[in-house]
Amino acid sequence: xxxxxxxxxxxxxxxxxxxxxxxxxxxxxxxxxxxxxxxxxxxxxxxxxxxxxxxxxxxxxxxxxxxxxxxxxxxxxxxxxxxxxxxxxxxxxxxxxxxxxxxxxxxxxxxxxxxxxxxxxxxxxxxxxxxxxxxxxxxxxxxxxxxxxxxxxxxxxxxxxxxxxxxxxxxxxxxxxxxxxxxxxxxxxxxxxxxxxxxxxxxxx
Amino acid sequence: xxxxxxxxxxxxxxxxxxxxxxxxxxxxxxxxxxxxxxxxxxxxxxxxxxxxxxxxxxxxxxxxxxxxxxxxxxxxxxxxxxxxxxxxxxxxxxxxxxxxxxxxxxxxxxxxxxxxxxxxxxxxxxxxxxxxxxxxxxxxxxxxxxxxxxxxxxxxxxxxxxxxxxxxxxxxxxxxxxxxxxxxxxxxxxxxxxxxxxxxxxxxxxxxxxxxxxxxxxxxxxxxxxxxxxxxxxxxxxxxxxxxxxxxxxxxxxxxxxxxxxxxxxxxxxxxxxxxxxxxxxxxxxxxxxxxxxxxxxxxxxxxxxxxxxxxxxxxxxxxxxxxxxxxxxxxxxxxxxxxxxxxxxxxxxxxxxxxxxxxxxxxxxxxxxxxxxxxxxxxxxxxxxxxxxxxxxxxxxxxxxxxxxxxxxxxxxxxxxxxxxxxxxxxxxxxxxxxxxxxxxxxxxxxxxxxxxxxxxxxxxxxxxxxxxxxxxxxxxxxxxxxxxxxxxxxxxxxxxxxxxxxxxxxxxxxxxxxxxxxxxxxxxxxxxxxxxxxxxxxxxxxxxxxxxxxxxxxxxxxxxxxxxxxxxxxxxxxxxxxxxxxxxxxxxxxxxxxxxxxxxxxxxxxxxxxxxxxxxxxxxxxxxxxxx
Numbered sequence: 001x002x003x004x005x006x007x008x009x010x011x012x013x014x015x016x017x018x019x020x021x022x023x024x025x026x027x028x029x030x031x032x033x034x035x036x037x038x039x040x041x042x043x044x045x046x047x048x049x050x051x052x053x054x055x056x057x058x059x060x061x062x063x064x065x066x067x068x069x070x071x072x073x074x075x076x077x078x079x080x081x082x083x084x085x086x087x088x089x090x091x092x093x094x095x096x097x098x099x100x101x102x103x104x105x106x107x108x109x110x111x112x113x114x115x116x117x118x119x120x121x122x123x124x125x126x127x128x129x130x131x132x133x134x135x136x137x138x139x140x141x142x143x144x145x146x147x148x149x150x151x152x153x154x155x156x157x158x159x160x161x162x163x164x165x166x167x168x169x170x171x172x173x174x175x176x177x178x179x180x181x182x183x184x185x186x187x188x189x190x191x192x193x194x195x196x197x198x199x200x201x202x203x204x205x
Numbered sequence: 206x207x208x209x210x211x212x213x214x215x216x217x218x219x220x221x222x223x224x225x226x227x228x229x230x231x232x233x234x235x236x237x238x239x240x241x242x243x244x245x246x247x248x249x250x251x252x253x254x255x256x257x258x259x260x261x262x263x264x265x266x267x268x269x270x271x272x273x274x275x276x277x278x279x280x281x282x283x284x285x286x287x288x289x290x291x292x293x294x295x296x297x298x299x300x301x302x303x304x305x306x307x308x309x310x311x312x313x314x315x316x317x318x319x320x321x322x323x324x325x326x327x328x329x330x331x332x333x334x335x336x337x338x339x340x341x342x343x344x345x346x347x348x349x350x351x352x353x354x355x356x357x358x359x360x361x362x363x364x365x366x367x368x369x370x371x372x373x374x375x376x377x378x379x380x381x382x383x384x385x386x387x388x389x390x391x392x393x394x395x396x397x398x399x400x401x402x403x404x405x406x407x408x409x410x411x412x413x414x415x416x417x418x419x420x421x422x423x424x425x426x427x428x429x430x431x432x433x434x435x436x437x438x439x440x441x442x443x444x445x446x447x448x449x450x451x452x453x454x455x456x457x458x459x460x461x462x463x464x465x466x467x468x469x470x471x472x473x474x475x476x477x478x479x480x481x482x483x484x485x486x487x488x489x490x491x492x493x494x495x496x497x498x499x500x501x502x503x504x505x506x507x508x509x510x511x512x513x514x515x516x517x518x519x520x521x522x523x524x525x526x527x528x529x530x531x532x533x534x535x536x537x538x539x540x541x542x543x544x545x546x547x548x549x550x551x552x553x554x555x556x557x558x559x560x561x562x563x564x565x566x567x568x569x570x571x572x573x574x575x576x577x578x579x580x581x582x583x584x585x586x587x588x589x590x591x592x593x594x595x596x597x598x599x600x601x602x603x604x605x606x607x608x609x610x611x612x613x614x615x616x617x618x619x620x621x622x623x624x625x626x627x628x629x630x631x632x633x634x635x636x637x638x639x640x641x642x643x644x645x646x647x648x649x650x651x652x653x654x655x656x657x658x659x660x661x662x663x664x665x666x667x668x669x670x671x672x673x674x675x676x677x678x679x680x681x682x683x684x685x686x687x688x689x690x691x692x693x694x695x696x697x698x699x700x701x702x703x704x705x706x707x708x709x710x711x712x713x714x715x716x717x718x719x720x721x722x723x724x725x726x727x728x729x730x731x732x733x734x735x736x737x738x739x740x741x742x743x744x745x746x747x748x749x750x751x752x753x754x755x756x757x758x759x760x761x762x763x764x765x766x767x768x769x770x771x772x773x774x775x776x777x778x779x780x781x782x783x784x785x786x787x788x789x790x791x792x793x794x795x796x797x798x799x800x801x802x803x804x805x806x807x808x809x810x811x812x813x814x815x816x817x818x819x820x821x822x823x824x825x826x827x828x829x830x831x832x833x834x835x
Contacts, residue, residue, distance in 0.1 A: 013617050015617075015618065015621040015649060015652065016617055016620055016624070019620070019622075019623075019624035019625040019628065019646075020624050022624070022642075022646065023624045023625070023627050023628035026627075026628045026631030026632050026635070027628075027631055057613065057696045057697060058696075059696065062699075083613075084612065084614075084616040084620065084693075085610075104616065105617060105619065105620025105621075105623075106616060106619040106620035106621075106624070107620060107624070109623075112624075
């Protein structure tokens, strides 16, 4: 998996698209161009950090349509809109739908690159959070049924003795399982376990 | 005595019958007594043209001045050809028979012979008739010789006046030749001329050719140099006693003379005499009429009017003047010009004037109609101009509608240019040698710059105020020119725009911008029509095709159609079903189409598909459409 960010440029204007790809390339980014939303969706999306530089008006489904579609498919890719002629209405809709920025052509280099960087930064943050959550899920998934039961009760604030009573096992056994759980989840304390549990709950929400 | 009375009755009836028959046969002899009867007694041939003219004037004068009926009788002695000395008594006897039962009121004796005859037989033939004597050349008569109660009309041979006229026409004349005979009449005229010429200055040489036999006379006048003048008075007889017709002598003189000839009698003018102071037969006729009238009225004669003389006046022959190259302006004022070639416009002046007046009136009418037509055309042009000004305003309004599309079309290349420039900047900063790529960037920048300026140029063409131009262009080009803007607008509105061009060139003649406006109006109209429709119906199809007798531009949409009650009004000004519509788009569209000799019509089918079809005539300058260049 490449960690170099990939910027997806969707613009139906060939000249504009080429210029953007060139600029992003010269600025040190890797970029890929698409002439329409359909073309973008047909390509397999590589698992790479990146963002979407999206024209608002496109033949067929518009940039806003694509933004909505990605969200529906739980594809999290920060979007920067770049349009030839925007209006208040479309910019509000774009921002509400989570766009990083809404730019109009012609766009200043610094403003564009800044927006791209912010989008990538957001992507990185989201990606890290997602990775963490993924790792957590993995670790959580490695717990045995008994370990999961113990974890739930520990997170619920029960004492070892109470847990032993509830599960009908020895308090020593509970202590042992608890040590396994903490080792598997990489937690050093009960408080840390609580934080992990909170993270899990948020992720699964 | 019935028998006797019956016989008597028959006798009376027979007498009456006879009278009736006689009345029918010789009615004038027993004409009613209340008539005035005038006998014209001619010594000469009465059919001589001057005498006819004189007679006519006399009768006219009498008819206009006398109330009652005047009956004319006419007798000719023709004494020039028949000797009265021998025939007189017999003629008188015949006339006595003729006029036995007829009272003659007035006898007009024309010429000396007639006067002599009257003096001799008049009292028996026409008792109680009063005499009016008509004498020629004046000196035929010694006025006291007139019988009591008679009156006369004389004409005076005006030798002096004629000489005067001749000298006016020849101011520097050195030689004057006077021709006359030796009869008494001739001598009197000559005497008059001598008196008139006596006052001349000595340098003018005067010669009298009196009583020369005709051949000698002809030879003498033929010798005269052209700068001299010949005055012909009258010649009844030569020195050998040979009688002449004075007119015959004149003719011979005129024919042979080397110098212009002047004469003192009206009849000379026209026989070749240049001019003369003469009394006209017509004026004599009127004077005779006056004397007859007075005689008919009865009563003692007016002593002051007993002898009337016809006035002499200047008469000239234009042909003779021309022959001798004489200046007619030298003639006394009021001189009558005869035989002038009267210009046609003078002869038919009123007909010509009327014709001209009609022509002028017609011309004026035509001018007025042309003027009116011109004014109407100007007004129509002004109206069309206003419609076009309105069309311009409407284009500006359309531009407002298209702002988004236009901005998009311009910002697109501008954005590309800026980003390319920025990319180039980065490349230069990197210090690497990426010349090839930089060159490509510059090429792209140029292309985009051209693209942006083309958009602007097209908009300026469309939106700028411009004079209406007529050029030839392909209808397909109109659609392709505006394709990018129309597509941008379609995208903005979420409309699918389909464009179908014709495979061949459809050359039409007209104003490019106005036809572009027609297209934009129809496309925007179509897009408006489908604004609230479902996605499946949001399609506008623009097509160009050859059809009918020209090129057809069609714009089809799948909106709600045109309501039947609106169909008749959609092309009218200020009719709109749109909330913010001014109602000018389609009316301007139609104005433009019709100004291009085309037609526009709208059709809606029950499915709601509406098509606006504009049919424009093809330009034929290039011999019809030719295939598209590859």
